[in-house]
Amino acid sequence: MTDMGRAVLDRIIERTEQLALRPASHPLPPEATSELVESFLAPPPARGGDLKALLERLDDAADCALESAGPGSLAYIPGSGLFSSALAEFYNRATNRYGGVAMAAPVLAALEESVIRWIAEDVCGLPAGSGGLLTSGGSMAAFSATVAARHDRLGEDLATGTVYTTAFAHHSVAKAARLAGIRAAHVRLVPHTPDLRMDAAAAAEAIRADRAAGLRPFLLVATAGTTDTGTVDPLPELADLARREDLWFHIDAAYGGFFRLTARGRERLAGFEHADSITLDPHKTLFMPFGTGALVVRDIEVLHAAHGGTGNYLQDVNDGGSVPDSAHLGPELTHEIRGLRAWLPLHLHGTDAFRESLDEKLDLAEHAHAVLSAIPELEVPAHPDLSTVIFRIRPADGTRAAADRADEASRRLLERINAHRRIVLSSTVVEGRHTLRVCIVSHRTHRDRIDEALEIIATETAGVASGE
Ligand SMILES: *Cc1c(COP(=O)(O)O)cnc(C)c1O
Secondary structure, rough: OOOHHHHHHHHHHHHHHOOOOOOOOOOOOOHHHHHHHHHOOOOOOOOOOOHHHHHHHHHHHOOOOOOOOOOOOOOOOOOOOHHHHHHHHHHHHHHHEEEEEOHHOOHHHHHHHHHHHHHHHOOOOOOOOOEEEEEHHHHHHHHHHHHHHHHHHOOOOOOEEEEEOOOOOOOHHHHHHHHHHOOOEEEEEEOOOOOOOOOHHHHHHHHHHHHOOOOOOEEEOOOOOOOOOOOOHHHHHHHHHHHHHHHHHEEEEOOOOHHHOHHHHHHHOOOOOOOOOEOOOHHHHHOOOOEEEEEEOHHHHHHHHHOOOOOHHHHOOOOOOOOOOOOHHHOOOOOOOOOHHHHHHHHHHHHHHHHHHHHHHHHHHHHHHHHHHHOOOOEOOOOOOOOOOEEEEEOOOOOOOHHHHHHHHHHHHHHHHHHHHHHEEEEEEEEEEEEEEEOOOOOOOOHHHHHHHHHHHHHHHHHHOOOO
């Protein structure tokens, strides 16, 4: 065991030390990638192999990837993977305690509950009686939130239930509604104001019109940090609207939620206190490994009512006392003690370490916004609410043809930037325009890499503009 453990640990430490030097994206040509893919599709052998040889194969597999743990990871919403969290998870997997019901490991269940209470009460400002569930990610959190809202507000008659969100909502919102049995045509995309936030007056109008037409509006989903632009919807106004109209108010803060640890974040994300449920993703802005999401709800009883279930084979399972059984708060029964991978880093580093790192990301985004705004060939349409900065090639004039040419140039710009392999950016569509985004979330991304990124962007913008 010692030799095996050491072999794995040595490799991981070496890889982690090399992260800043490693290419930010796939260093292999496509043929070599296909060969590796083919070789890994093979079934397992009847007789076992050698650990060192297998680890070497694993390294090849892990190398052929976006370097999502490294400082150049600025595409999508990066998840950086804390080393201390990985160690916690090794301990977790090796002890293999059962995380479905509290009775099976009551103290570890309390450990997990402490993480959930911290998120619900300290981070989100929900009152006593709140609680929640650690999920595998934001999509599962959205699913359980939608099921709870549906159960609480619609009962079993789903046919006329309607949901309100915006075009900037993550696709998991519509997917959760579909999985929860809500008609696709009953997911309303409320118009947004020019600053890309949900238009609360338009939402009120849509709810009134639907109600007049005999539908049953039951769920309002705001986004606190959209995936495209990091924009925060007007939460206090929308909370008021939901209360007035008796809708369940869900905030999708998968990306933005943990910025509430910072003073600026708490200001920009005011209104969480009024939510019925909130999604947060520790695997994004708490730097945990992938597979770590969270759902917190104002009233834990409602989540329980929507997800509780039992069977004869569970008759020996007593109530866990003060700590709820996670199996009755979501779709999964058997799962690991998910809280451990958050508990160890939070206790080892302290919450200040996370706050300082998130503050640094807000500073880096301000800096990137200022530098990009000064490049005349670029259009930088929004000031960042959080740590995402968007930009695109500025069209020569206001015609559609010029916008199309600028979109094409933005596409080329992204390719040229990513070809450096020092950073990876991604693109999206904002107001019909091809738009590049820099999303700064990794705990390993600091000023040096952002300055390098900005230099690459400036150089390649000049290149695209001069038609080189
Ligand atoms: C990432 C994200 C999600 C989806 O979360 P997963 O963890 O990828 O399932 C939902 N909403 C927003 C705003 C996100 O950024």
